[in-house]
């Protein structure tokens with residue numbers, strides 16, 4: 478028996494007829510770029526997330542870039558974020574000539590620790606990008622309060638957390654801008670690259686709409702320089718179909734996480750050698766189900782040998798990558814420890830119960 482880390486066929490297979498009909502419709506009208514499916518999907522997402530405005534874009538990375546461009550990030554600015562995230566979060570800051578300033582994470586949630594945020598703020602700080610890692614929202618109430626006091630913008634990196642909730646609201650709809658990714662393995666996934674920015678204010682959303690098309694609403698006069706950040710019409714058509722199932726899929730991910738938790742609790746393996754993720758009562762959408770162990774390398778080898786798909790997100794924190802200067806080993810110990818210990822197990826919504834047992838059995842055998 479083999480259990481893959483992801484099984485895209487299990488989700489896309491049953492929707493194939495519906496998806497092909499939607500693509501056929503786009504083939505009929507031929508508006509492959511900025512067709513009416515884009516506006517429809519934007520309205521559906523704004524309503525679902527409780528955001529004022531939604532702008533469909535080409536990827537989660539471009540969503541982040543656009544959000545920073547629309548907030549006038551320039552060379553010399555400092556933007557605070559977590560070093561324990563996917564490269565794009567800090568990469569977009571650097572691409573605009575600004576400096577990513579890292580703040581260590583809370584080891585339980587893997588999210589930027591709000592208690593450490595204020596000491597990283599300087600006179601050059603312009604904004605903060607909290608990342609909702611693995612589908613669990615950062616502590617947004619605290620982060621928003623600090624940002625407001627220091628007049629910083631907040632761009633949420635909600636690439637991994639579409640549909641997640643926490644006290645003040647939904648992932649992506651709490652800060653000034655929220656950035657989503659619809660990469661094929663994400664909780665809401667396209668058939669390729671796609672992303673979205675959500676915005677509270679109409680003026681900011683309008684600016685992002687212009688920047689998405691090179692800086693002009695009508696290709697006649699360019700007031701500023703944007704880029705081609707458009708989502709394909711076909712992706713919007715597919716995403717509208719899948720959005721209807723998102724709540725159900727996220728609930729299934731949470732249910733799968735609870736099943737693992739029951740198995741690990743009753744096995745008695747939880748302790749210094751093995752820590753499963755904590756499960757908040759609600760709101761966590763388990764984009765990844767991430768366990769921690771100081772024996773990560775050996776556990777991963779054991780699982781792969783026994784047919785269990787698993788992977789490490791992320792094996793090296795961003796402050797230790799050569800493209801970001803000024804940091805060294807030891808600067809962010811919680812992020813460094815997480816990078817050395819985390820391992821993602823299969824948790825996708827269609828994962829059968831017997832597969833969860835198969836994975837749990839293999840993990841338990843390793844630690845017993």
Ligand SMILES: Cc1ncc(COP(=O)(O)O)c(C=O)c1O
Pocket residue numbers: 536537538539562563565566608634636637657658659660670671672
């Ligand atoms: C935290 C985070 N930010 C940004 C991105 C970038 O999204 P995309 O791959 O759609 O460009 C990802 C995607 O993996 C991500 O996980």
